[in-house]
Amino acid sequence: MSSALPTYSTTSVSGGSINNAPPSSVSAVGATSLASGPLLVAEPALFGLLIEMGPALEAAMTGGAREAVFFKMEMLGYNVGQRLVERLAKDHARFTDTLDVVKFICKEFWMAVFRKQVDNLKTNHRGVYVLQDNNFRWFMNASGATTLQDATQAMTPFLWFPCGLIRGALAGLGYATVVMAESVGIPQCTFQIKIATGR
Amino acid sequence: MSYSRPTSTIPVPRYPNGIACIAVVGKQNNPLLIQTFGNAADQELKYHYLAHMSCDYVDEKLRSGSKSGDLYLGLLCTIESQNVYGYMTNTRVKFLIVIPTTVPTKDSEVKAAFDVIHSAYIDLLGNPFYDPDSTQMVASPRFRARLQTLAAPVAS
Numbered sequence: 001m002s003s004a005l006p007t008y009s010t011t012s013v014s015g016g017s018i019n020n021a022p023p024s025s026v027s028a029v030g031a032t033s034l035a036s037g038p039l040l041v042a043e044p045a046l047f048g049l050l051i052e053m054g055p056a057l058e059a060a061m062t063g064g065a066r067e068a069v070f071f072k073m074e075m076l077g078y079n080v081g082q083r084l085v086e087r088l089a090k091d092h093a094r095f096t097d098t099l100d101v102v103k104f105i106c107k108e109f110w111m112a113v114f115r116k117q118v119d120n121l122k123t124n125h126r127g128v129y130v131l132q133d134n135n136f137r138w139f140m141n142a143s144g145a146t147t148l149q150d151a152t153q154a155m156t157p158f159l160w161f162p163c164g165l166i167r168g169a170l171a172g173l174g175y176a177t178v179v180m181a182e183s184v185g186i187p188q189c190t191f192q193i194k195i196a197t198g199r
Numbered sequence: 200m201s202y203s204r205p206t207s208t209i210p211v212p213r214y215p216n217g218i219a220c221i222a223v224v225g226k227q228n229n230p231l232l233i234q235t236f237g238n239a240a241d242q243e244l245k246y247h248y249l250a251h252m253s254c255d256y257v258d259e260k261l262r263s264g265s266k267s268g269d270l271y272l273g274l275l276c277t278i279e280s281q282n283v284y285g286y287m288t289n290t291r292v293k294f295l296i297v298i299p300t301t302v303p304t305k306d307s308e309v310k311a312a313f314d315v316i317h318s319a320y321i322d323l324l325g326n327p328f329y330d331p332d333s334t335q336m337v338a339s340p341r342f343r344a345r346l347q348t349l350a351a352p353v354a355s
Contacts, residue, residue, distance in 0.1 A: 082331050082332075083325060083331060085289075086320070086324050086331075087321045087324070089288070089289040089290065090288070090289075090317055092289060093267075093268035094268045094269065094270060094287075094289060095289055173289055173290060174226070174290070174291055
C-alpha cells in the first residue's frame, strides 16, 4: 500500500479557522473563517510522536507499574478524542441514536484520524460494538508478531492511545463507554466498545 | 477526506447587528459564557436568567421537532421583547443568541452567526489548557474577542 516516505504524506484534518488576526471587521473575519484551507498533519511526525510516547511516559513515571503508563496513555487519548470530536462533528446532522454515533466513528472519525474507514462493524444490539480494522494505519511500519498473544502483547502500549481516542470521542458525544483493543496480527486490529445502556 | 468548511451559500456573511447577548451553555446546562453587547452591558444578571430559562425551551424543541436533525434550533422563545435563538452542537453544548424584536433578522443571518460561534468554540477546545468538562465560566479573551465581532455593526 504505502511505500517508503520520501516526502511528507499528509492527513487532512478539519478546516477550522485558526485565524489569529485581530478581527477588524465582521466581513474580514467571515472571509478568513470560510476561506482557510484544510489543516494538515505530517504523518511521519505523528508516528514519531506515537512511538516515542510509550517509552517517554515509562521513563517519566518512575516506579509505576506498566498499567499506570497504559492508563496515562488512555487518558491522553481521551482528552484528544473529546476535543477532536467537536471539530469533526461540527457539520454533521444531529445524531439520532447510538448506532448512528458508532457509524460516525467508523466512517468520518476513522477517516480523519486513520485515513480510512473501519473495515467491519459488528454489534450485538445490546450495547457492544466491535470495530475491525484490517490495515490499521498506526501499525503501518510495525513488524513481527503474527499470533494473537504476541501481537496483542507487543502492541498493547500502542493500542491504549487509540482506545482513549475512541472513548473520548464517544464521551464528547455524550456516551459513557469502555473501549478495549486487541490484535490478531499486525496490521490488523480490533476495538471493542461497550456502551452503557440507557443514555 | 478534507474537512475544510464548505463555502457558504451566503454571499457575504452578515450577522444581525443589534445582538444583545450571546450565551454559551455547557453540557450540564451550566453557563460557560454570557456576553452582553451594547447598551445591554449592565444587565448581565437578566441574561443569566434568560439563558437558564432557554434551556427548557431547548429541551422542548429537541423532544418535539427532531425530524430535521439540524443543529440550528431556530427561534426558541420571545421574552420581554427579546427573541432568543438556539443552536445545540452534537456534544450537547448550547449556544443562544438574544436579539431584540425591534431588529429585523433573517434566519440565514442567525445561522451564520451560530456558525462563527461554533468555530470559535471549537478553537477554544483546541487550547490544551482549557478543560472541556470544566463548569467554570470561560475566561478566554480570544474567544470573547471573536464573539465581539458578531455584534459589530456590519459595514455595507
